[in-house]
Amino acid sequence: MFKKTSLIFMFSAGLFSINAQQTIPFRITKHNNIIVKTLVNKQDSLDLMFQIAMEDASISPDRKRRADHLIFDKNEISEKNTVQIGKFALNNVRFFNNELTGHEADGKIGTGMFAGKTFKIDYDNNRFEIYDKQPDLKGYQGMMLLNENGQFFINADNIIDGNLQQEAYFLLQSGYSGALLYSNDFAEEKNLDKMLKVTSEKTMKNSSGESIVTKQGILPFFKLNNSVLKDVPAGFFVGKRKTQAVNYFGADMMRRFIWIFDADRKTVYIKPSKYFSEDYYKIK
Template sequence: MFKKTSFILLFSAGLFSIHAQQTIPFRITKHNNIIVKTLVNKKDSLDLMFQIAMEDASISPERQRKADHIIFSQEISEKNTVRIGKLNIDNVRFFDNELTGQEADGKIGTGMFAGKTFKIDYDNNRFEIYDRQPDLKGYQPIMLLNDKGAFYIAADNVIDGKQQQEAYFLLQSGYPGGLLYSNKFAEEKGLNEKLKITGEKTLKNSSGKSIITKQGILPFFKLGNSVLKDVSAGFFAGDMKTQTVNYFGADMMRRFNWIFDADRKTAYIKPSKYFSEPYYKVK
């Protein structure tokens, strides 16, 4: 009897370890940014924006809350603790004076999920952290290119209604809009002539050089087996052309639920409740 009971307990414990997970609630701002409430070094309560394009954390010079217990040396602070819900993270590196999204005091990256599979669940406004791979029913795999903690995905762009143009996009949850093309891609594909332009804004720097931002509509965008229509797409023109990579922004990310495997070589996506929502208007 004792052996049978022990076996049942061990079997149950094994099942629990397969499905064990931690859940971290978040909120989404009207600018599509993910905000998590944190307690840093057991003293500073900060709202941090989740930035998938970084591993560490940072504090904004425009923060609304005090961060007096993060001690910086040459704008870097090592070995901090961060608590998010029931998750405790040690040895977090913070950078000082980095701008962040609206409503946030700073940023926190994917280091809080180090070595774990994690899910961004836009349907339920939460992260889920797994010890092992969760149920992937209904999800499709897409390859990740991991460049020092920054994640790139490949997708097809139908620009002129005929030919698909494959491009790599950096997952960039800090950019509130949809797609933002690199200067090279915009010029090579003639986006200024081929896209329907819906908005334009000109800025000048201290040297009088102009930065022109344009917003257009991409007819079709294909990620895996999912096709989005009339996607909001931006690009730069003018004298200064500093956009070196394509962005897959927060407005695009929220249209899917995401599961990232522990080795960050594969992501699994499934359309979220936001898949067909109107696109964010970049101002």
């Protein structure tokens, strides 16, 4: 699944024309999503959710604000747009139409705005920091970052039963408000329905009328490098109809760390944030 890829970013390098460190402010919603205020094509003021699992941008059919100056082709793609975030201007931004997004957002914006640069997600100070050179890494732990078509995977240990550690890869998914969401394969192989303490269950119907059952359990321990979190909420699907192909490391887990991604996206450095020991987000 994981291989080295050559990425082509659609965002202008003009954002990084100054050698000094750059910052972009954001706010965190009560659902753990990161929101940045943008001006698209110098006309449309949109609140976009930062989605670390994508490179480009999109707008939602449920947006609260108008996006009249995005022109989409027959494939629902809009090319060569500008996005202004504070004093920073991005050019040649590609938008996709009608993609669902998080609460309080009109759409999404991805990691393309950091193309070729080291960047930090600083949850303590509600801002992104962008570097031309590697910043001070004192107090941080380095981890291998697996990059698959612009999506980032990290490796962690899941302690399900006693001291037995089950290794797994997780997709960083800042659009998922919860903590962990396991893939169908992992949930079945590790028999999570019986091994975890289940706290809730929800049944939904898809467009074909088929039932999709999700459960929330409690993972006793989760180990990411030298950091250990206890009693972590973990979702998974049960029944005949399942929809989850990969494990998610959600926004609730991401906010518990400060992240520095190196420029070539092969290594990520983490340290606990002020939210590390906060109560977990409850999926409703």
